[in-house]
Amino acid sequence: MPHILKQTSLKKFNTFGIDSVASQLVEVSNNQEIKEAIRLGRELNLTPFILGGGSNVLLTLPSYPFVILNKLKGIKKIAEDDDFVWIKVGAGEVWHDMVLHCIDRGWGGVENLSLIPGTVGAAPMQNIGAYGVEIKDIFESLEAIDLESLEEKDFSNSDCKFGYRESVFKNELKGKYFITSVQLKLAKKHVVNTNYGAISEVLNSEGIGIPTIKQVSDAVIKIRQSKLPDPKDIGNAGSFFKNPVIDVDHFVELKKSYPDLPSYAQPDGRVKVPAGWLIEQCGWKGCKEGEIGVHKNQALVLVNYGQATGDEIANLSSRVKASVMEKFKIEISAEVNII
Template identity: 55%
Template sequence: MTILQNVSLRPYNTFGMDVAATHFTVFNDLQQIQELSSMAWMYPKKYIVGGGSNILLTQPLEGLVIKNEWKGIALVDESDEHVWLQVNAGEIWHDTVLYAISKGWGGMENLSLIPGCVGAAPMQNIGAYGVEVKELIDEVVAWHWEENRFIALKNEDCQFGYRDSIFKQALKEKVLITSVVFRLSKKPKLNTTYGAIQQQLEKMGVHKPTIKTVSDAVIAIRTSKLPNPKDIGNAGSFFKNPVIHKAQFLSLQQQYPAIVGHASGDDTIKVAAGWLIEQAGWKGYKKGAAGVHDKQALVLVNHGGASGMEVYDLSSDIITSVHYQFGIMLEREVQIW
C-alpha cells in the first residue's frame, strides 16, 4: 500500500481544517491489514478517519492517518423476523441506511442522513430522532493493533452509552473497526413520536408511514435544520447534552421555566445543550472565522479560514460561560486531534 507524506487533511474533515498529516494512506482491502500491521511499529500514533465529520483538527498530525474506504455489504443471516447485515467500515452511513430501506429492512430509518462512515457509528453510538445505533448492532469486528489480531465484540461487550462506547474508552486508539453486523427488522416497528417526525409526515400528506417515508421525513427535517458541511464547515453537535440530577434541574427550572430537558433515568435529566448555549448568548456569535451557527447553537462552524484552535478556544469559552450561568459543565462530543 502507498504511504504518502505531508498530506493536507482538508478534504478529509467536514470542518474543512487545512492541517497536514506527516503520513497518510487509504485502507480499502482487508489484505492490507497484515501490511499495516507489519509497519505499525513505525507509526506509534495512528489516526483512523472515516468521513471526518466528528473530528476537530487543531494541529498537524505526526503519525499515520488511515482513511478507511473498506467497502462491502453482505447478508450473513436471516430469520422470520430479522436479517443480519455485515457492513464494512468504509461504507457511507447514509448509503447503508438507504440500502436497508430499499430491501424493506427497518431500524435505521430514523438515523438517515447522519454524515460519516459505518466504522465510526459504534464509536460514539450515533443517535437521532429517538434511536441509537446500539439498538441495531449485533457485533463489531476490529483489528487490535497491540494484540495483532481481529477481535469481535458482541453488543453487550461494546459498553454503549449516550454518545459513548468502549471504542472511546478502553479501546481508544487501540483498534481499527473493520465491519459492523446490524440486526434489522423484516417487520419494522416505526418510531415517529420523537421530534417533529409526525408533523413532517402530516406536512408531506403521509397517513400510513413506512420506513421510506419516515426516512424522507427525517431527511427533510435535518436538511432544514442543520448546516450542510459543504456550505459551511462544521461537525454537527459540538457538545453532548449534559445529564444532570433531577434536583438540580428542578432548581434551574424555577429560575428558567423554559429550560428544555427530558428524563434520562430515574433521577436524571438530559438537558438540551443547545438551549443552554443559546441562553448564554452565544447563538450566531462570530469571532474571526470561527462561530456558533445562527440557527442551531449546538453547532460550531468554520466560516472559512478558521483554525482548529480558534474553534477549540471558542468551545472552551462556551463551556466556561455555560458553567458560570447554569452550574452545568458541557462536554465536547467532537474528537479533538
C-alpha cells in the same frame, strides 16, 4: 502494500474543513492492509490516527505524522429468517449509503438514522443516534483489529457498553482497536418509530397516516436538511457538545430562575437538558469572530467559516463551556473528538 500519500492536506477529509496535513496518509481497503499499515507505523515509531469520514473530529495539530484512512467496503446479507435480516458491512462504507441500501430492500430499523455523515465503522464509536433511535438498537456485533497484537476480535452489543454518545471505544478501549466491520439486525416487518415530534409533523403535513420506512427516511432527511448546516457549505461537525444530564435537585433549582428550561427525564431519575438551549442563553448563538463562530440557527454547532484552525475552534469551545458553567453550574462535554 497499502497506498501511501505524502504531505497531503486533510482539509477535504474532515467536515470542519481544517487544513491540517498528513505527513503520510495510508489508505487501507482490507484487514491485511490495515495490519501492514500498523506494522509500518511501528517501524517508523509513529502512532496511527484512524480516520473515517472526518465528521466527528476537530484537528488541532498543524500536521499528523501517520493517518490511516478507512476504505473497507462491502455490504453482505449473512442470514435471514421470516422476521429479520442480518447484514455485515465494511467499516469504510458511507453510513447513509448503507441506510439507503437497506431501505431499498425493505429492511427497517435504520431509517431514523438517515443522513448522519461518516462511515459505518465510526458509528459504534459514539453509538450514533437521532430521532429516538441509536445504532445500539439494531447493532448485533462488530469485528476489530487489536492495534497492539494485530489479532482480530469480535465485540457483541453488550461488549461495546453503549451509552448516550458513548461506547467502550471512547473510554477504556480508546485508541486500542481498528473497527473493520459491523453487523446489524434489521426488521422485515417494520415497526416505524415516529414518536419524535418533528417526524410526525412532517408526515402529517404530507397527509401520510401509516408511513413506510422510506417515508420516515425522507421525513428525517427533510428535517435534517432544514435544521443542520451542510458541511459542504460551512465547516462543522454537527453537535459539538453532548446534552448534559444533571441531578434533579439542581434541575429544580434552575427551573426557578429559568422556567422555560427544557428537560428530558432519564431512567435513573436524573434530568437531561439540551446543551444548545444553555449555550443560546449564554448569548453565543449566531456569534462570529473572524473565521469561527456558533451557527445562527443551532447553538450546538460550532462552525469554520473557511480558514479557521482547529486550535481556534477548540478555544471557542472552551469559552462556550466556561460560560455555561458560570451561568448554570453545568459542565458540558464535547461530543466531537478533539485530536
